[in-house]
Amino acid sequence: MAGALDGKVALVTGAGKNIGRAIALSLARDGASVVVNGRADQAAIAAVAAEITALGGKALAHRADISDEAAVAGLVAAAEAAFGGIDIAVLNAGLRRQTPFLEMPLAEWREILSVALDGAFILSRAVVPSMIRRGGGAIVGLSGISTHVGTPNRVHVSASKSGLEGLMRALAVELAPQGIRCNSVSPGSIDTQRGASAGAMPATLGERGVPLGRKGSVEEIAAVVRLLVGPEGGYVTGQTIHVNGGAFLT
DSSP states (O other): OOSTTTTOEEEESSOSSHHHHHHHHHHHHTTOEEEEEESSOHHHHHHHHHHHHHTTOOEEEEEOOTTOHHHHHHHHHHHHHHHSOOSEEEEOOOOOOOOOGGGOOHHHHHHHHIIIIIHHHHHHHHHHHHHHHTTOEEEEEEOOTHHHHOOTTOHHHHHHHHHHHHHHHHHHHHHGGGTEEEEEEEEOSBOOOOOGGGOSOOGGGSSTTOTTOSOBOHHHHHHHHHHHHSGGGTTOOSOEEEESTTSSOO
């Protein structure tokens, strides 16, 4: 568990399964101590932390709702107490629902934005002081292809991810003097276990029409995040990196 991220501390939200879990494991394999965060499933984040420690790494599982300022303050305090600070923040937490626009209640709209966008703002604001004290850092927000191609019944998800990308671009410029890099990664159709509330994969986001002819793997997304937060990505900031097999071309 030694590598280019030795001595770094990474906080990964939504890390109990799928892309978040793969990112946490990838960063740990390269030497980072990892704070594994999730909103509800303590068993899932504890299992990921156990995987990391079994491989010889350092990990802390901490359950917190990132849309709650007090919970985020507790999360960051726990990370600093365990590992001394935070160098890397990966904003992967998000909720997915499928509801037609004209049937979408305001409460559901606000619920989706509260995690992917409000939560990203709250957590970023909480971790940046630690990054400044430690001489710099990296923040990566997980966006998605749906916000770029347009997806029916997911206007709230698309809006939240568009806002997340805008947040990362603005922070990239504002925080560059402090040595903090901020980017977004936008996955396409990825082979994951979908929660019941997410519904079936929308037809517009499936494998059909993907030039590479397959879904991506969670490890392929984790590899791009790892590049962005490590020394190899030291001159990359303010970007949205698309990982979608050619389904959307910028």
